[in-house]
Amino acid sequence: MMQRPGNPGHIDSWYAFSANDRHERPALQGEIEADVCVIGAGFTGISAALQLAENGYKVVVLEAARIGFGASGRNGGQIVNGYSRDLETIARRYGEDKAVSLGKMSLEGGEIIRERVARYDIRCDLVDGGFFAAFTDKQIREMDAVRVNWERHGHSGLEMVSRAEVGHYVQSGRYVGGMIDRLGGHIHPLNLVLGEAKAVERLGGRIFEKSRVTGVEPGAAPVVRTAQGRVKARFVLVCGNAYLGDLLPEITEKMMPVSSQVMATEPLDQSLIESLLPANYCVEDANYVLDYYRRTADNRLLYGGGIGYGGQDPADLTGVIRPNMLKTFPQLRGVKIDFAWSGNFALTLTRIPHMGKLSDTLFFSHGDSGHGVTTTHLLGKILGEAVSGQMGRFDVWSSLKAYPFPGGKTFRVPLTVLGAWWYGLRDRLGV
Template sequence: MTKSIGANPGHAATYYAASARDKRIRPSLEGELNADICVIGAGFTGISAALQLAETGYSVIVVEADRIGFGASGRNGGQIVNGYSRDLDTIAKRYGPDRAARLGEMSLEGGRIIRERVAKYGIDCDLIDGGFFAAFTDKQVREMGEVRATWQKHGHDGLEMVSKSEVSKYVKADRYVGGMIDRHGGHIHPLDLVLGEAAAVESLGGKIFENSKVIEIDTGAQPYVRTERGMVRAKFVLVCGNAYMSGLAPKITEKMMPVSSQVMATEPLDAKLIEELLPANYCVEDANYVLDYYRRTADNRLLYGGGIGYGGQDPANLTGVIRPNMLKTFPQLKDVKIDYAWSGNFALTLTRIPHMGKLSDTVYFSHGDSGHGVTTTHLLGKILGEAVHGQASRFDVWSSLQAYPFPGGRMFRVPLTALGAWWYGLRDKLGV
């Protein structure tokens, strides 16, 4: 399917929505249906779980309040970043070496799942290998070296340190003193990826209903999911709404906070210019607490993201937040037009570790990938499918990681979290 720029009703006005290869609108759920599994949410987690289960032979129905990939799955930076939002040393100190080892075993799997599905189902999503982590200070370089050493203990052989003189192989910017590359990283058009995976679910007999907001979940022995105009009765229900749950399941939402991140895409740049800026075509993210991330697109735009809005609040001027940072990195783009600017919410947990568990013996959930979702959602969606199939050993590891409500409740969680982010941001600026 060829790519074209154009309207895509029901999606935010993003570059991804405009350039998506598949703009079909699926029907809304009407009436009562039965299935082995009902999945709530057609983002990466829900679609990953649905595909795992459909491949195993289950009948699957996915219900989505808006459009496939409407939330963070279709709005993110499109970077395949391995691991989690907390490093494995921190996980070991917090949860013990045994569980850190188990998470370490799984830490590259999300990226492998993406590549395997792209190949198996012929998903055209502009997949490019390679990622670069950029350091502003010698301290950040040392910390990257420590992370690399830890990763190597867990079998990650794709990390290589980059000296200051070598930075220009990956990014033409004077801001960085070094960094680290991940040859197992990469980047994709995320909306095309989730749409391709959704089409794979449908090819195996699964059904996906858009514009079908769930208003009730029954968690009994024979659970059901009710939408405004329909109902699905199932043997199991998987709740995969993440930051767009809107209070549907308070036991989940009280342990996460929606957080917005802002992204913009320039007009298409001259091929020679974009190749000069990012010669290896690796995606880039820096090492600050509130980080910037950027990459080339297939049509030679620079896609640049950053900023953060706790509670899911968007700034009044999206480009006013991101463009100054882009120009600090690439001042030669001062006259370049910005074609698209948008934001999207991801689900943040207090521990910055995903929260998996059960609402009952028949209702499972996964949420809270905390800004590290492209790979982690694919892993955890697969693990949800395994658990439903009776292979729960990996699910049990994740569900044993304790999650907590944010301090201050709904009223004070945002200012308290923002204060913490301000403190770490100040440390980045001071280089301490």
Template sequence: MSQNTTSPTNPGHANTWYAFSADDKRVRETLRGEHDADVCIIGAGFTGISAALQLAETGFKVIVLEGDRIGFGASGRNGGQIVNGYSRDLETIAKRYGQDKANALGKMSLEGGAIIRERVAKYGIQCDLVDGGFFAAFTDKQIREMAHVKAHWEKHGHTGLEMVSKADVGKYVKADRYAGGMIDRLGGHIQPLNLVLGEAAAVESLGGNIFENSRVIDLTMGANPIVKTAEGQVTAKYVLVCGNAYLGSMLPKITDKMMPVSSQVMATEPLDKALIEELLPANYCVEDANYVLDYYRRTSDNRLLYGGGIGYGGQDPANLTGVIRPNMLKTFPQLKDAKIDFAWSGNFALTLTRIPHMGRLADNVYFSHGDSGHGVTTTHLLGKILGEAVNGHASRFDVWSTLTAYPFPGGKTFRVPLTVLGAWWYGMRDKLGI
């Protein structure tokens, strides 16, 4: 079983099931020498590649610089779930930022999933796209909260939600743990590394260039910003910073308002087809309603992919399966003898508000990060919005960039223990059902 080691079949990636099953294992060349572009994008994850594709489709000359491999970070390691909306519900957004901002974000809240489906169809991307998601509730309190969120979300046009009684949970997951839940017919799941690789190939088909193993070491602002790597540089009219949790410390104005957080994932050996279909009969992805939640789904080769756990500051437990496997067995005791073939972790960028942070470092240098655990759909939306802003249509970007972001209390020294304390409190509330 692998545990956060390097993939033997896909060099430069963590040894995940995604790297193992990736369709495109080509290593792109490293940036060398001097280059020019209309737009230079830092980071080849979902945000950067989504922006690159939006720009390439409208005729911009794009260069993407990736410090490791395409999809190396959270974009190629996440649970592979298409979860609509944001990490905070629209009612919370309205209370915090005002109803006008909530209405604007509500209009965009389903767009990320739509962008994914549109691009999969347009470019023939093979990423195991399956429709349907199920939110599982442990308590009556969580069911009431889901019903409240459903009613509020429907005011913003989401018509794909349906409450599920305890008697009907078995249509979606054969587990005795849940008191009911809610389905989202506009949710779904994908092989995320194949998705971002397919989108990257689409960028290249339109004339864009993507350089791997080309970590940015300096960004010089100006009328034509210069982005430098160890062996080359790009002079551009615009720069988009899309490094998220893997950006490093080069741009503290961005990184001081985010915290890397790790989540752990594992994949079983291929299971008997009849068994996996019995456990998840509708082939929906599942996530539960706890503060520190579990999430799981079927894969195309009949594995159970199960994730959960959290490590503030990007810290990983010594034994990944020791964290996740007990929860998997609480859900599916039938799998007590199932072998775990892969176990890995990946970092996502968390903001204090749990709302993505967008803005400008200069008139021609934009950034987006901090999707806070809802990145598969949100990154696609915000990448597209970055592309729109460069193309002179910044109205949607301006909505996001005016949402105030704050540094974590305690700074880098105390942000982790203070956040852990808060997570402990909400975790206790989940356990006590209050």
């Protein structure tokens, strides 16, 4: 591994290494008051805090570790529109009216990101364009059906790609075709959330790091406690996702932490990285347990994949991901891996985000289920709307019923692994 300066409180990732803002915020000390106390300084919490700060609310954000410590600062950095379940599935499960409502919101997360990057001059290496890669003709047919359904809901940026055209986006012999999303893209996610956090602070918001919440006293005037302080607020927004722990079991029983692994190569010769990904689109494949990858601004290949239900990590991260990278790009054999890391995202049983409230002053959102970069920005904004009394969109999301995982904490992991094995087998058999 290369020699590099540390970034205290963050894992040793390429994102932490290349972060624009490394300064540490203080821990909460003593008692303060706010209009809104946000628990969690990831995308959901910071998106909500920024929405509220822009509208004149006095906001305090409490973060157990560092801004972007969890999935928001570790993910693949891909702007993927929509949700972890397509709109046709949402219509079957919840009704056509819900699918129409969610369809209207489905591109907004990416729009929020681009608008904030422009408004606050956030340097996060924003690049437009995404490619979904298919291994089989069956996956091509499924993609085309999704495209047709998305177009019914106003998404006009999708275009099917033939086998002959794959090389315009990725130079690999693994794929039979795919689909591009011109409204997709990729970013440096940690720099994005750090830039948004700075915007919150410029608007008067306060962010405290190393301030794990130890308790929430609900009621008309809720109080949020940490080891060394208290926040008295009018509203509390719970945005801890996979890193919430056991703070509020009525929330966490309906999600499961799942780890995904990512690695970044050494900087590659520019001609090599451009030959691998000529259009500089990010890529994810269509398998149930998928791979995802993209170019970075300093010409590395960032490649992710794998899954660990319950948040368990393999002993050798590189050993899990590198073989898949070499199946995709055998020309990278011998290339050094400078960084390898993992992070947890929150999975719901339905694979649909779970949003709701535990009281009239305590709201939450979690469980973006692997498609969180855009969805967290949307739902964070909607949490801010709800605090302001605009309940329409919040009510749509909170009406989507969530369920505890079968088997509770003891058996939820083996049962989920069994289901994933079955779908993985279907991918391998092409059925």
